[in-house]
Amino acid sequence: MTISFLPFTRDDVDAIYQIETAAQSHPMSLSVMHSCLGKRYFNAAIYVDDCLAGFYIGDIVVDESSLIEICISPKFQGQGLGRQLLDHYLGQAKERGAMSCWLEVRESNVAAHQLYQSMAFNEVDRRINYYPTANGKEDAIIMSYIHF
Template sequence: MSLTILPLNENHLDQVWLIEKQAHSHPWSNKMIRDVNSRGACHHVLVEGEQILGYFYAQNIVGEVTLLNIAVNPMYQGKGYGRKLIDAFIEMCESLGAESAWLEVRESNAKAFDLYESMGFNEVDRRRNYYPTTNGKEDAIIMSYIFF
């Protein structure tokens, strides 16, 4: 079967919610996952057949696109699917005529930081003590990608 990136729809939400709970130490709420019609929403899933392998949630506000959430099912991590999702995110931004793309990543998530950096994102700032951890807080690294 081939991999496909599709716009997220209501039929995907149960699988997305399961992945969200498995993939993140501090997952979004089920309500947030199911809010697919928020302002500027452009959410997508990576599917193989009927199986969702991963997803991203993004928001496009006046040419500035923010990657709000991204995850790959832990059973499929390490196979390049995160890179495919970021590729799709960047392509989507280009097709929307975006001027810039933004994201933030936990400072402890070195794999994600390295992936984003390898895809052309640059660290521009930090939100100190932003994310909760099991024993305190950690910084959010803010990264941007500028389209020319």
């Protein structure tokens, strides 16, 4: 199995967006995804044997980076690719001068929360009733990484 990371462009967004809609219960809109290709953003897609398996979108403002989205296709989940993608994001954020990284995760996304904790992200706050769900709303857990 060969793993590779490549930045994606507007030409790749349709394929990236298919993963977003397959993996997320409440995906970001296509227009928001397009807006995340501006100057302050950076991204990468992860490929397994030349097959698109996932992606992330990050931004950087001064010395802080935010992980806007990270997503693995359902058919590739559970193979450690999320960890590799997150590690790639952290490396790219550091290269761009980040001193800290921030993210939000749904309270119900236990696997992602555990992954972030295992990679030295710390819970710092919550946004109460932030994310929509099928039955109402759930909290967003705000996490930070400052181990550069």
